[in-house]
Amino acid sequence: MSKLSEEDIEKRLIRLPEWEYYDNAIHAEFEFENFKDCFSAMSRIAFECEALNHHPEWTNVYNVxxxxLxxxxxxxxxxxxxxxxxAIELIVEEEEEE
Structure with a gap:
């Protein structure tokens, strides 16, 4: 897998408005109703990460x-x-709809 140029990254981020590029990675922050909803999304994301064999750096404090990546x-x-x-975007959107 080859590294994308900064120009390619910025073009792709247009479709992912929650995400930003800095420090050689793409970053997002999601806020949920409560800790349970946040942890539920994290659990679902974890399964997707395993399926893709690609794992994020992430932190969680209460509902954030x-x-x-x-x-x-x-x-x-x-x-x-x-x-x-x-995939994370789809999971977060589903979590917000519930």
Whole structure:
């Protein structure tokens, strides 16, 4: 998997308005109704991460989940990161609808 250029990253981020590019990774922060909803989303995201064999750096404090994605093998952002970011977006959207 090859590292994307900054221009390619910025173009792809147009479809993911919750995400930003800085520090050689894409980042997002999601706020949920409560801890239970946040943890539920994290659990669902964890299954997706395992399926894609790609794992985020993330932190959780109460109802806030912060996620950073990059591909360590190439020291940058790849299509693999965007595939996981898109899956995370779908999970978060579903969680918000419940």
């Amino acid at each position: 989940l912060k996620i950073s 990059n591909t360590h093998d190439v020291d940058g952002v790849t299509l693999k990161d965007f595939k996981l970011a898109e």
